[in-house]
Amino acid sequence: MRLIENFIGGEYTAGQGGKTFEKRSPVDNRVIARITEAGQADVDAAVRAARAALEGEWGGLTLEQRVDLLYGVADEITRRFEDFVAAEMADTGQPSHVMRHVFIPRGAANFKVFADVVKNVPTEAFQMATPDGRGALNYGIRVPKGVIGVISPWNAPFLLMTWKVGPALACGNTVVVKPSEESPHTAALLGEVMNSVGIPKGVYNVVQGFGPDSAGEFLTRHPGVDAITFTGETRTGAAIMKAASDGMRDVSFELGGKNAGIVFADADFDAAVDGIFRSAFLNTGQVCLGTERVYVERPIFERFVAALKTRAEAVKYGRPEDHAANYGPLISQEHKQKVMSYYRKAVEEGATVVTGGGEPAMPAELAEGAWVQPTIWTGLPETASVVREEIFGPCCHIRPFDSEDEVVKLANATDYGLSTTVWTTNLARAHRVAARVEVGITWINSWFLRDLRTAFGGSKQSGIGREGGVHSLEFYTETRNICVKL
Ligand SMILES: NC(=O)c1ccc[n+]([C@@H]2O[C@H](COP(=O)([O-])OP(=O)(O)OC[C@H]3O[C@@H](n4cnc5c(N)ncnc54)[C@H](O)[C@@H]3O)[C@@H](O)[C@H]2O)c1
Numbered sequence: 138m139r140l141i142e143n144f145i146g147g148e149y150t151a152g153q154g155g156k157t158f159e160k161r162s163p164v165d166n167r168v169i170a171r172i173t174e175a176g177q178a179d180v181d182a183a184v185r186a187a188r189a190a191l192e193g194e195w196g197g198l199t200l201e202q203r204v205d206l207l208y209g210v211a212d213e214i215t216r217r218f219e220d221f222v223a224a225e226m227a228d229t230g231q232p233s234h235v236m237r238h239v240f241i242p243r244g245a246a247n248f249k250v251f252a253d254v255v256k257n258v259p260t261e262a263f264q265m266a267t268p269d270g271r272g273a274l275n276y277g278i279r280v281p282k283g284v285i286g287v288i289s290p291w292n293a294p295f296l297l298m299t300w301k302v303g304p305a306l307a308c309g310n311t312v313v314v315k316p317s318e319e320s321p322h323t324a325a326l327l328g329e330v331m332n333s334v335g336i337p338k339g340v341y342n343v344v345q346g347f348g349p350d351s352a353g354e355f356l357t358r359h360p361g362v363d364a365i366t367f368t369g370e371t372r373t374g375a376a377i378m379k380a381a382s383d384g385m386r387d388v389s390f391e392l393g394g395k396n397a398g399i400v401f402a403d404a405d406f407d408a409a410v411d412g413i414f415r416s417a418f419l420n421t422g423q424v425c426l427g428t429e430r431v432y433v434e435r436p437i438f439e440r441f442v443a444a445l446k447t448r449a450e451a452v453k454y455g456r457p458e459d460h461a462a463n464y465g466p467l468i469s470q471e472h473k474q475k476v477m478s479y480y481r482k483a484v485e486e487g488a489t490v491v492t493g494g495g496e497p498a499m500p501a502e503l504a505e506g507a508w509v510q511p512t513i514w515t516g517l518p519e520t521a522s523v524v525r526e527e528i529f530g531p532c533c534h535i536r537p538f539d540s541e542d543e544v545v546k547l548a549n550a551t552d553y554g555l556s557t558t559v560w561t562t563n564l565a566r567a568h569r570v571a572a573r574v575e576v577g578i579t580w581i582n583s584w585f586l587r588d589l590r591t592a593f594g595g596s597k598q599s600g601i602g603r604e605g606g607v608h609s610l611e612f613y614t615e616t617r618n619i620c621v622k623l
């Protein structure tokens with residue numbers, strides 16, 4: 138059985154406390170790896186290594202040298218593409234085509250794009266008048282923030298972790314990463330890449346383990362960590378924010394969502410069905426940007442529900458490496474219990490179950506996996522639990538609407554504000570609605586189209602701050618103003 142260790146100061150090390158935990162396959166619940174759990178002493182060592190790298194070789198590199206190294210990281214990920222695909226498939230159980238076409242290539246791109254951003258984005262300069270008439274010149278320089286704590290989730294582990302590590306390193310910081318306990322593989326593998334391309338030791342460190350009273354909490358409470366970037370649940374974000382208040386450390390949060398899909402009667406019907414199908418069921422619904430509330434204009438409501446039902450019932454369950462399969466399990470038995478409890482609650486609260494609502498019958502060798510059916514409900518009030526709370530599963534509630542004002546109100550009646558997808562051929566209306574929905578990201582006639590130069594993040598309880606393009610520089614650097622009297 139594979140043992141996955143921490144990666145500290147360029148070396149894989151067993152935890153000083155000797156504790157390990159199991160990683161089980163979502164597909165069949167077999168134990169696939171044992172993971173070293175980092176204790177306080179390991180986190181201390183990782184933060185020390187990160188600080189030493191900052192003050193050592195890494196901190197002394199020129200921007201060009203750093204950028205070249207990060208291009209090297211991206212190229213090496215691409216060279217070891219199959220290893221990353223296999224590692225991520227083992228952890229998440231998701232179909233290989235999602236790994237191949239989205240998650241792993243995005244991991245490589247996260248290093249290249251932010252190297253380019255850092256190399257090309259200018260800083261500001263202001264000339265000012267002075268009483269003696271000679272004036273003064275202000276200009277900004279950007280310096281790294283220091284040691285960045287990166288806490289990442291399990292749903293798109295490599296993409297979401299590198300989305301933070303890429304810009305952090307491009308800006309000259311060092312990192313200590315705490316991947317989710319459910320997805321330890323790719324963060325560990327990235328250590329090999331860092332060593333083989335010559336990233337100085339201590340620049341990239343990984344501590345494995347859990348959140349509370351484990352590596353996550355030890356890292357976020359650590360006074361040697363200068364700033365914390367986190368993707369995960371809103372509740373966890375609140376705990377991390379408390380920890381970060383000690384020492385006034387900056388935070389960047391990408392949190393939960395309860396995203397609305399809005400389909401007007403004039404939409405390209407097939408494109409809308411396909412878009413909502415993907416946004417509700419891709420990655421078995423475990424996408425923060427996914428759609429769990431769908432609002433469809435009344436004239437096409439029945440037809441839309443029927444078409445989405447047909448698509449949901451046609452998914453092909455199977456192992457990730459099975460090319461005929463396009464639908465995987467949930468991440469774990471624990472998450473399956475949570476999703477199933479919502480499936481039961483929907484019925485108790487009076488939902489019409491259009492399709493799904495339970496566990497699929499799986500062949501014997503997959504029977505222990507975390508499989509659940511894609512599920513569609515109608516007929517619930519907006520106060521129902523499954524319409525209000527983030528489930529993070531392959532399910533959505535569909536409700537008819539009659540006017541633009543009504544649907545905007547419905548979409549906004551949530552504590553979350555991450556993303557929306559709007560389907561219409563009326564461009565003026567698309568722009569109007571997009572300007573009124575209280576979210577960080579709106580897609581018109583599309584979903585999850587990502588340009589890494591754009592601002593990414595959530596409003597309300599879906600996050601704090603924006604990352605992406607120059608926005609990432611705001612978080613991963615300090616801007617210093619220098620005022621020169623002429
Ligand atoms: N907004 C976004 O961009 C985005 C992207 C992906 C996922 N998400 C959200 O993430 C959630 C699913 O991921 P998850 O279940 O892994 O989230 P989670 O909050 O349970 O865990 C995320 C990470 O935080 C760690 N953690 C937990 N408690 C901690 C604590 N007290 N201190 C420090 N670290 C702690 C976990 O070990 C894990 O590494 C969903 O809510 C989803 O919407 C948001």
Ligand SMILES: O=C/C=C/C=C(\O)C(=O)O
Binds near residue numbers: 292293297426
């Ligand atoms: O599950 C959430 C997926 C988030 C995607 C990104 O953060 C991204 O594309 O950068």
